[in-house]
Amino acid sequence: MKYKHLAMLVAFATASLPAINNVAYAEGETPPSAAPSADxxxxxxxxxxxxxxxxxxxxxxxxxxxxxxxxxEKKFLEQYDRYDIELASLNDERLSIIKDYAANFEKITDKDADKLVKRSLNFRKQRTALLEKYYAKVAKATSKVIAARFLQVEAVLQGAGDVVIGSSIPLMEK
Structure with missing residues (x-):
């Protein structure tokens, strides 16, 4: 726990740099060139x-x-750990969508936009289905009240994450 503040600082700095770059790019600055493989x-x-x-x-x-x-807590965390692993996998798909958008930002076509939107909506459907799945698992392992609280906490976390991600991605120009 001694290094918790350092970890938070590194995490914040790591998260802030891409967001700052995206905001600068959205404001008309030239995007950086492709990074070398070591980078x-x-x-x-x-x-x-x-x-x-x-x-x-x-x-x-x-x-x-x-x-x-x-x-x-023990019963809840057994389910939550499994949930978090599945959510991480879903978030990999979200990251892939964002990377594809960034790679095609300047030359996005209607067809590309449609594909990205469909992938994004599919991600949200899968995330909702995952919450439904683990609501049932947590309710069975603990209680429906605890499972409902789990959904409330996740709604806050996911909402905050969605705002941070959404606000750092520039809107399509066309």
Missing amino acids: VAAESNEIKMFRFATRMDKLEFVKQAMHLNADQ
């Missing part, structure tokens, strides 16, 4: 570190927000 590997490691730090912070937030006793 790509370093970026991949940074993303992994950021995701790990974010996941740990999220887990602490969820545990505090859920207000469970030790027995309830």
Whole structure:
């Protein structure tokens, strides 16, 4: 816990730099050229570190927000860990959608836009289906009240994440 503030600072800095770049790009600055392969590997490691730090912070937030006793927390976390793994996989698809958008931002066609929108809507459907699946699992393992609280906490986290991501992605120009 001694390094928690350092991890938060690194995570914030890692998250802020792409957002700042996107905002600058949206305001008309020239986007940076493709990074050399060594930079790509370093970026991949940074993303992994950021995701790990974010996941740990999220887990602490969820545990505090859920207000469970030790027995309830154990049963809840067995389900939540599985949920979080499946959600991470879904978020990989979301990242892929964002990368595809960024790669085609200047030359996006109607066909490209349609594909991106359909992929994005499919992501949201899958995320909702995942919540439904784990509502039932958490309710069975604990109670429906605890499962409902889980959905409330996730709604707050996902909503905040959606706002951060959405506000850092420039709108289509055409």
